Amino acid sequence: MTLEPDGSEKLILIVDSWTPRPDGSGFDLRPGASQWACENDAIGELHRFLAARFGTPEPRAEQDAPLAEVIRKVQSGEADAGQLAQLAEALADAPNAAAVLAEHGALQVLLDGIQTAKQRDVIATLAEVVRNPDAKENEFQRILDESWWMFGGKYIEKAKRRSLTVLTQLDVPLIRADGALHVVELKRACIPDLVVKHREFFVVGPEVNKAVGQTLNYLREFDEQRDVIKNRLGIECRRAFATVVVGHPEHVPDAAARAQVADTLRTYNAHSRASR
Structure with a gap:
C-alpha cells in the first residue's frame, strides 16, 4: 500500500515469477525474475477471475477444523476406531496439520487415541458376549486374552502362568505393583x-459360593507351594x-x-475383605 500525492491510499499487488530448473529440482531464484503488478x-x-477459474479456498481455520475436532474427540475419549481413520484423512487434507498437532500434543493424542479405540472395541465385544445367555467361560477368556488392562496389574507371560502349580490352570493371573499375585x-454371565x-x-447364590470356594483352594495351593513358585x-x-x-443382573429373571x-x-x- 502506498500514499498518493493527493493523500489517498493505493493498494498495489506485486507478483514475482521464476523459471523452473531444467532438472525439476525447483525454481531459479536468482535476481532478475519476471515481475508484474496490478492495483x-x-x-x-484478479481475485474474481481466480476464484471463478480455480474456486475460492476456504479460510485456514475452517480447513483445520476437521482435524482439530477429531483431536478433541480423541482427547475426550469420544473417538472410536472409525474416527481415528478420519484423523488420518484430516492430516492429509489440513494445510496446517503440523501446527495443529503440535498444539494438541501430536504423539500423545495419537497414542491415547489408538489405545482408547482398542479398549472401546474390547469393551463393546465383551458387552455383546455378556448379553448372550449361552456364552461360556472360554468365550470371555478368548476376549480378555490380550486385554489384561481391564483388571489392572502386570500381565504374566502365558508360558509362566500355565506352570504356576501342577494342578491349577488360571484364567487371568496378574502381578500387582508390589509383586504379589x-x-x-x-x-x-448368565x-x-x-x-x-x-x-x-x-444372599449370593450357589454358583457364586462355588466360584469363591474354587479360588480359595487356588490361594491355599499357592501358599503351600509359595517357595517353589518364588524360586522358579x-x-x-x-x-x-x-x-x-461371575453373573450379570440382566440374566436374573426375578425383578x-x-x-x-x-x-x-x-x-x-465387604465380608470377604474383612475375612482376609
Missing part, C-alpha cells in the same frame, strides 16, 4: 440365581488374592432379586 480495482478483478477367575432370597434378605518364577504368592467375575444384585454383592465383598 486497486484490478486486484479485485492377583488371580482373576472368570465364570458365566446365572439366573446370582442372588437368592433368604428370609428377609438376599520369581512370583510372590504369600500375599496372593483373587477376584471372581426383585435383580434390583438387589449390586447391594448383595457389595455386602458379600
